[in-house]
Amino acid sequence: MMTRLAALPMMLWIVLLLTGCNQDGGATNDKVKDDTPEHAALVFARSIYNDKNLDKALSLSTPRLQRILKNYHINSNVQRHVFNLPYEQVKIVADGGNKIGRAQFAENASVVLFFSGTYNDDRIEELRAVKLLRQDGQWKVDRVTANFR
Numbered sequence: 242m243m244t245r246l247a248a249l250p251m252m253l254w255i256v257l258l259l260t261g262c263n264q265d266g267g268a269t270n271d272k273v274k275d276d277t278p279e280h281a282a283l284v285f286a287r288s289i290y291n292d293k294n295l296d297k298a299l300s301l302s303t304p305r306l307q308r309i310l311k312n313y314h315i316n317s318n319v320q321r322h323v324f325n326l327p328y329e330q331v332k333i334v335a336d337g338g339n340k341i342g343r344a345q346f347a348e349n350a351s352v353v354l355f356f357s358g359t360y361n362d363d364r365i366e367e368l369r370a371v372k373l374l375r376q377d378g379q380w381k382v383d384r385v386t387a388n389f390r
Contacts, residue, residue, distance in 0.1 A: 278350035279335040281380035282371040286333050286354055289319050303374055303383045323385055324356075326367055331358030348375050353389065 288297035336353035356367045372384045
């Protein structure tokens, strides 16, 4: 437990470096290919924080998560209750870890997303693990957690 807490400041520093280097405001991540779990996780999270409705997020979710999202009705409720991260403005970056070949053959995946933004004039930087399942050849988000196991 203590080693995880000790690693958190380093991970947050990496987030600052990554978001500072991104010139497009976090709209895309050039190193993430379209058919990867990282891409699905990014599009899912960005739709929660940037879209006006949950339609895109619902299309990228497993039936289990779709039921949960529908219960919260609006994006701000999903931010608050599913991600436990309300933001007014946010940049989201996927962990680019060295996972070559994993997406091609795996049936499940876990992606770490780095969140950096503001809420009530406070700067908030957090990490979330997004668990994905491959369903009908597409990556679907099954759950979002702060636990990285």
